[in-house]
Amino acid sequence: MRTLRDLKVGESATVVKLHGEGATKRRIMDMGITKGVEVHVRKVAPLGDPMELNVRGYELSLRKADAQMIEIQ
Numbered sequence: 001m002r003t004l005r006d007l008k009v010g011e012s013a014t015v016v017k018l019h020g021e022g023a024t025k026r027r028i029m030d031m032g033i034t035k036g037v038e039v040h041v042r043k044v045a046p047l048g049d050p051m052e053l054n055v056r057g058y059e060l061s062l063r064k065a066d067a068q069m070i071e072i073q
Contacts, residue, residue, distance in 0.1 A: 004039060004053075004067040012040040013072035020069040032056045033070060 007013055015037045018025055032055050033039065040054040050061045 002072050004062075004070040004072055005051075005064050007039075007041045007072070009041050009043055012038055014038050015070055016073045017071040018069060019071060024066070024069070028066060028070065031060055031062075032058075033060075033062075039070075039072070 004013070015033060015035055017035065018028060018033070020028070037055060042052045042054050042059065044051045049064045051064065051067060053060045053062055
């Protein structure tokens with residue numbers, strides 16, 4: 001299983017499934033990360049966390065712990 005955390009800067013992928021439960025999953029979905037959405041990694045912070053993504057035409061910062069719950073293709 002490949003997750004969003006595995007992507008490198010400049011790579012893109014499509015979201016296949018969201019893991020997690022309750023408020024955490026809901027928060028990720030409220031940010032616009034849902035099944036079928038294309039996500040592009042713009043940059044990663046110098047210490048590796050968080051990562052900046054381009055989702056649905058806007059920039060989003062996401063912690064790697066949350067990115068681990070997003071399965072990609």
